[in-house]
Amino acid sequence: MVNITIDGKQVSVPEGTTVLRAAENAGVVIPTLCDHKELAPYGGCRLCLVEVEGARTLQPSCTLPVTPNMVIHTATDKVKEARKFVLSLIFSERNHFCMFCQVSGGDCELQNSAYAEGMTHWPLQPNYTPFTVDASHPYFVIDNNRCILCRRCVRACGELIGNFTLGIEERGANSYLVADLGGPIGESTCVSCGTCVQVCPTGAIIDRQSAYNGREKDTTKVKTICTRCSIGCGMEVLTRDNRVVRIDGDWEASINHGLLCSIGRFEPLINDKERIPTALVAGTNGQKASTLDGAVKEAVSLIQTAEPAAALITDNASLEELSLFSQLFGGNSKVKTGVLGGNGFLQMEENVTFTSESSLSAVTNCDVVILIGADLAANHQVAGFMVKRQLPTGSKMIMLSDAKNGFSANADAVLDTSKGLELALKELIHGIKDESASPAKYLVNAKSVGIIVGETAGSGDFSVQSGLIKDLSETLVKSGKATYILSLKGGANGSALRQFGLNHSMDLNGVKTVILFQGEDTVDQKMIQKLNSIPNLVVIGSYNSNLAARAKVVIPASTWWETSGTYMNIEKKLQESQLITRSTDDIISMQDTLSIFGKHLGIELNADWQKRLISTTGRS
Amino acid sequence: MSKPKVSSDWLAGCAGCHMSLLDMDERILQVLELAELRSTPITDFKEPDVTGVDVGVLEGGISNTYNEEVAHKMRSRCKTLVALGDCAVFGGIPAMRNFFTIEEALRRAYVETPSTDESGKIPSDPELAVPTKVRALSEIVPVDVFVPGCPPDADVIFYVLSELAQGRKPELKDELLHWH
Numbered sequence: 001m002v003n004i005t006i007d008g009k010q011v012s013v014p015e016g017t018t019v020l021r022a023a024e025n026a027g028v029v030i031p032t033l034c035d036h037k038e039l040a041p042y043g044g045c046r047l048c049l050v051e052v053e054g055a056r057t058l059q060p061s062c063t064l065p066v067t068p069n070m071v072i073h074t075a076t077d078k079v080k081e082a083r084k085f086v087l088s089l090i091f092s093e094r095n096h097f098c099m100f101c102q103v104s105g106g107d108c109e110l111q112n113s114a115y116a117e118g119m120t121h122w123p124l125q126p127n128y129t130p131f132t133v134d135a136s137h138p139y140f141v142i143d144n145n146r147c148i149l150c151r152r153c154v155r156a157c158g159e160l161i162g163n164f165t166l167g168i169e170e171r172g173a174n175s176y177l178v179a180d181l182g183g184p185i186g187e188s189t190c191v192s193c194g195t196c197v198q199v200c201p202t203g204a205i206i207d208r209q210s211a212y213n214g215r216e217k218d219t220t221k222v223k224t225i226c227t228r229c230s231i232g233c234g235m236e237v238l239t240r241d242n243r244v245v246r247i248d249g250d251w252e253a254s255i256n257h258g259l260l261c262s263i264g265r266f267e268p269l270i271n272d273k274e275r276i277p278t279a280l281v282a283g284t285n286g287q288k289a290s291t292l293d294g295a296v297k298e299a300v301s302l303i304q305t306a307e308p309a310a311a312l313i314t315d316n317a318s319l320e321e322l323s324l325f326s327q328l329f330g331g332n333s334k335v336k337t338g339v340l341g342g343n344g345f346l347q348m349e350e351n352v353t354f355t356s357e358s359s360l361s362a363v364t365n366c367d368v369v370i371l372i373g374a375d376l377a378a379n380h381q382v383a384g385f386m387v388k389r390q391l392p393t394g395s396k397m398i399m400l401s402d403a404k405n406g407f408s409a410n411a412d413a414v415l416d417t418s419k420g421l422e423l424a425l426k427e428l429i430h431g432i433k434d435e436s437a438s439p440a441k442y443l444v445n446a447k448s449v450g451i452i453v454g455e456t457a458g459s460g461d462f463s464v465q466s467g468l469i470k471d472l473s474e475t476l477v478k479s480g481k482a483t484y485i486l487s488l489k490g491g492a493n494g495s496a497l498r499q500f501g502l503n504h505s506m507d508l509n510g511v512k513t514v515i516l517f518q519g520e521d522t523v524d525q526k527m528i529q530k531l532n533s534i535p536n537l538v539v540i541g542s543y544n545s546n547l548a549a550r551a552k553v554v555i556p557a558s559t560w561w562e563t564s565g566t567y568m569n570i571e572k573k574l575q576e577s578q579l580i581t582r583s584t585d586d587i588i589s590m591q592d593t594l595s596i597f598g599k600h601l602g603i604e605l606n607a608d609w610q611k612r613l614i615s616t617t618g619r620s
Numbered sequence: 621m622s623k624p625k626v627s628s629d630w631l632a633g634c635a636g637c638h639m640s641l642l643d644m645d646e647r648i649l650q651v652l653e654l655a656e657l658r659s660t661p662i663t664d665f666k667e668p669d670v671t672g673v674d675v676g677v678l679e680g681g682i683s684n685t686y687n688e689e690v691a692h693k694m695r696s697r698c699k700t701l702v703a704l705g706d707c708a709v710f711g712g713i714p715a716m717r718n719f720f721t722i723e724e725a726l727r728r729a730y731v732e733t734p735s736t737d738e739s740g741k742i743p744s745d746p747e748l749a750v751p752t753k754v755r756a757l758s759e760i761v762p763v764d765v766f767v768p769g770c771p772p773d774a775d776v777i778f779y780v781l782s783e784l785a786q787g788r789k790p791e792l793k794d795e796l797l798h799w800h
Contacts, residue, residue, distance in 0.1 A: 125710075125756060
C-alpha cells in the first residue's frame with residue numbers, strides 16, 4: 001500500500017493505482033473527459049491535471065501512478081486555471097455550439113465540465129473547419145465536428161469489443177474518426193454493438209432512435225436484463241411516456257460489465273413486426289376476435305378432443321412461465337412437452353454433467369480458448385467480444401466449427417466439423433497427447449484453457465460428443481493446465497430448462513394439436529415445416545406470422561419489457577427482468593395465459609417456482 | 621441618487637432573448653423600479669443616449685458591418701456591456717454559416733431556396749451593410765458580463781439586470797448557468 005495526501009486527506013491505496021482512482025477513493029472529484037472506468041488510462045484530454053508537490057508542471061492524474069508520500073492538490077487556482085484553459089482549447093477546436101446539439105442540456109460531459117468550472121464563454125473562437133459527418137450506419141451517426149478526440153470510442157472498440165473498427169486518421173487538429181481504412185461506417189467491419197455510442201462524452205456519436213427524443217433527464221431509467229440469449233446481460237432502459245427511447249449497457253452488471261450486442265441494444269427499438277392485438281378463434285369464416293378466456297377455453301377443448309397433443313414453449317420464457325408450463329403439461333401423459341428453439345445441445349447437457357462450469361470471465365480470460373460448435377458472431381455475441389478482446393494480448397483461439405461459422409475469421413486454428421464433431425474432437429485430443437500436431441501446438445505452452453461449448457455442438461450423437469468433451473477437459477487437466485468449461489445455453493432461460501424437465505427432444509409425428517407458447521421468439525424453417533402438418537395449432541405469441549394466420553386459436557402475448565420475470569443467466573445466477581412499458585389490456589403475459597389454462601384444465605397451479613428449481617448459483 | 625440607465629439592442633439574433641426578457645412578466649416592474657429603461661429595439665428610442673448609459677445589453681452575434689457599428693456605438697456609450705444569449709456570447713446559430721463561404725451562404729439564401737424563383741439575385745446595393753464571418757460580440761468589443769443561454773431564462777435575465785441595477789457584477793453559476 002502507498003500512502004498519499006490528496007487535498008489534505010490521507011489515503012492509502014495499492015501500488016500502481018493512478019492518482020485519479022486514488023482521488024475517487026478519497027471522495028475527491030477530479031473532472032475528466034477521456035477517462036472511462038472500463039478503459040485503460042489514456043491521458044488525452046488533460047482535463048484531469050493536478051498539482052503535485054515537487055513536480056515542475058501540472059500532471060495528468062489519470063495516467064500518473066501514486067508514489068509514496070505524494071502530496072496532491074486538485075483545487076488550487078493554478079489547477080482551475082489550467083482546466084478552463086483546456087476546456088477553452090477543446091471548445092475552440094470544432095463545432096461545439098450547444099444550441100444545435102442533440103446531447104445539450106445534461107447529457108453532454110463536455111458541457112457539464114464547462115458548467116462545473118463556471119465558464120460563461122470561450123476566450124478563443126473556433127476556426128470553423130468543417131469535418132465529415134458519417135450517417136451511413138443504420139443505428140447511429142458519427143459527427144466529427146462534435147468530436148473532442150478523446151478516443152473513448154476507439155479504445156472501447158478495441159479494448160472492450162476486440163473489433164478494432166474505429167480509428168483516427170490524420171494528426172493533431174486535423175485528426176478525425178474513421179472506420180477501418182476510411183470507408184463509411186455502415187459498410188465497415190462494425191458489429192453494431194453500440195459501445196462507442198454509449199461511451200462518447202459529447203454529441204459526436206449519437207444514437208438515431210433516441211436522438212431528438214428529449215433529454216436524458218426527462219427519461220425514466222430502469223435497470224433490467226436482456227432476455228435475448230442465455231448470457232443475461234444487464235442493461236439500463238430509458239423510457240419516456242411509456243415508450244422505450246434508448247437501451248444502454250449496465251456498467252455495474254457483473255456478467256457483461258456494460259457490453260451489449262446489437263440484438264440487445266438496437267434491435268428491440270427498430271422492431272417493426274406487426275403485433276397480435278387481440279385473441280382470435282377460427283370459425284367457419286376464418287379467425288374472429290374473442291375474449292382471452294374464450295380463446296383459452298377453445299384451446300383446452302382442442303387438447304382434450306384432438307389427441308394426442310403437444311405443448312411447446314420458447315426458451316426465452318421466464319422461470320415463472322416455465323414452472324407453470326411444466327405443471328400444466330408435464331404430468332399429462334396425453335400431452336408431449338418440448339422447447340421451441342430446443343436443439344441438440346439441450347440433450348447433450350443432459351449427458352454431460354458440467355458440474356465444474358466456470359464463469360464467463362474465467363472461461364474467456366485464458367491463454368487458449370477452445371470454441372466447440374459456437375458461432376459467437378451470430379449468437380451470444382457478448383461472449384464473443386470477451387474472447388476476441390483477449391486475442392491481441394497473445395491469447396489463442398481454436399475453433400471446432402463448420403465453414404458457415406462467422407466467428408472463424410478470428411481463430412488461430414479451425415478444425416472442420418463438417419464430417420462430424422466427434423472426429424474434430426478426437427483430432428484435438430490426439431494432438432494434445434502428441435504435443436506436436438496442429439492446432440494442439442497452441443496448447444503446449446498454455447497455462448489456462450477455456451472451453452466454450454456452443455449451441456450447434458449437439459447435432460450428432462450427444463453421448464459420444466459429450467464424452468469426448470469430457471475427455472478433452474480431463475486431458476487438459478492431466479497436462480497441468482487450469483481448465484475452465486462453460487456451455488452456452490441457447491435462449492434466455494436455457495440454463496433452467498433441464499431443471500423443469502424440458503430439455504428432451506420431442507417427436508411431433510402423429511400429433512394432432514400443438515399449443516405453441518411462442519412469445520416473441522421466431523420459429524425456424526425446420527420447425528415451421530413440422531408444424532405445417534399439424535391440423536390444430538394454438539399460437540400464444542407477440543407478433544403476427546404465417547403460423548398465427550393458420551392457427552385455430554391465437555392468443556396475444558406481451559413482450560419482455562411489458563412484463564416482469566425471473567431468468568437464470570449463463571452462470572446459473574437468478575436475475576430479474578423488469579416491467580418497462582405497459583401493453584394494452586387485451587395483451588397479457590404468457591404467465592397470465594398459463595394461469596387461465598390452469599383454470600380450464602382444472603389443474604391447481606403453484607406459483608412458487610423456486611421450490612421446483614434444483615440448483616442455482618445464487619442471485620446476481 | 622438617480623436610477624441607473626439601461627439600453628439594449630439586437631444584432632444577428634432571433635429576438636428570442638428579448639422575448640425571454642419579457643417572459644419575466646410582472647417582475648419587469650421590479651427591474652423598472654431599480655433601473656431606467658432608455659432605448660430598446662421594442663420601444664420608441666432606438667439608440668442609447670449620447671450622454672451615455674450605465675448598462676448596455678446586446679443580443680445576437682456580429683454578422684455584418686452594420687452590427688459592428690451598433691456594437692461599437694453601444695460600447696462607447698455604456699459603462700457595463702452585457703452579451704445576452706448564445707449568439708452574442710459565442711456566435712450562436714448564425715455562426716453555422718461560418719462553415720461555408722459568404723458567397724455560398726448568400727447564394728443559398730437568395731438563389732437556391734425552394735421559395736426563390738430563377739430570377740433570384742443576391743442584393744448588391746452599395747448602401748447595404750457588408751456581410752462578414754459571424755463573430756461573438758467579444759471579438760469586436762470588450763464585454764463585461766456574459767449571459768449564455770438559448771435563450772437565457774427569464775430568471776437568469778432578471779437576476780443579471782437586478783444585480784447590475786444594484787451596482788453588483790452578476791456571477792452566473794450552477795442553476796443559472798446554461799448554454800442551451
